[in-house]
Amino acid sequence: MPRRSRLIFHIDVNSAYLSWEAADQLQHGASLDIRTVPSVIGGDAEKRRGIVLAKSIPTKKYQINTGDTLYSARLKCPQLLIFPPRYDLYIRSSAAMLELLGEYSPSIQRYSIDEVFMDYTKMEEHFGEPIRVAHHIKDKVKRELGFTVNIGIAENKLLAKMASNFTKPDRVHTLFPEEIPTKLWPLPVEDLFMVGRATVPKLHRIGIYTIGDLAHSDPKLLKKRLKSHGTLIWNYANGKENSPVGNIPGIKSIGNSSTISFDVEDRKTAHMFLLSLTEMVAMRLRSSNYLAQVIGVSLKSQEFFSYSHQRRLYTPTDSTNKIYTTALALFGEMWQGEPLRALGIRVGGLVDNTPRQLSLFDPGDLYRQRALDTVVDKMRVKYGSNIIMRAVFLHSGIKPLTGGVGEEDYPLMSSIL
DNA sequence: TCTGGGGTCCTAGGACCC
């Protein structure tokens, strides 16, 4: 075995949402393992959220893809089983896996709810040869937690991630430098991380169809055509990437958006949804101990046209009222009365919420506003998010908070991901 | 009963300043 500059593991849960649902069902006495039949996790079509979020391996021969509408998925496979998402279960399952992995290295990075990077460099003396240990870890996850993972092993994060994407499920793959020509380069270019829907046709147009084609193309030409993104994917195709595991920079923005079960056509209803979203975003902002300098509103029309407006404030804020009134102003500037399918609020330009010089233009009731927001946050954490709500939501049929993970059950969970 | 939600980063163009 050659000496490796670094040893990086990428652990990827196979069909995460679906695997976690399957494992939970079996633990509760189900006789059918839904991973063995065509099945998907999908949103609620009546609420216009009916898309495939995760799919079992047997759906492959029906050509069902993540993102398909449930309508089209059912056309492809009439006997398809569909289960709703359960974000609380996913958060618990993900945390259990992270805890298990923590035994094998002090350097662990949660990349998403179902992907983890682990730096195994210099850990061999403790736990042994990397491929053997990877098998041990994957078998332990299966035995103790009830779901399967793929593990990719390489000298950097990019190649480890590419390796974990090879054949699934329940597999360990390596992608060391000497294996790049045989294992990576033959793959279609769209399989490369960061080569998405818009880039593929541009690459095809210049005769690039495989990752190998990209690796051997002229980086100057790519840069000319694709700017910095061209340089990035050329490096990736050649296996060049050297970011460390861990040291995730702080969050940059916090947002929530929602597709509404009906088209919003009047200002009053739109305002209520904006308030509901603002309540969630502002609560998350305060719990993260940041203040926001930029407030943004995004809309999606019935015809799927998306657009947004944002504004930078003179004074950073975490006040629900300030964010809401800014959002209303932005909404008023951009909305021409077209039916709306979705609305969103996002705050950015985050700065630490440490004691600061008050601007001359701060409202005099700043502290009273803050005290009120803080009390409401505490009550919602303690008694549930519906314990206190703005009067406009009474009998409106609209939830007083919208967004976050797990809807009303886990209003604060999203901020840990 | 047709198309989610939460993020990050980049680019282009305009405003503004010197």
Added chain:
DNA sequence: TCTGGGGTCCTAGGACCC
């Protein structure tokens, strides 16, 4: 009287990820 030019900030939109 013939329209410089660089730097920075801001905003809108797009591309990508899971």
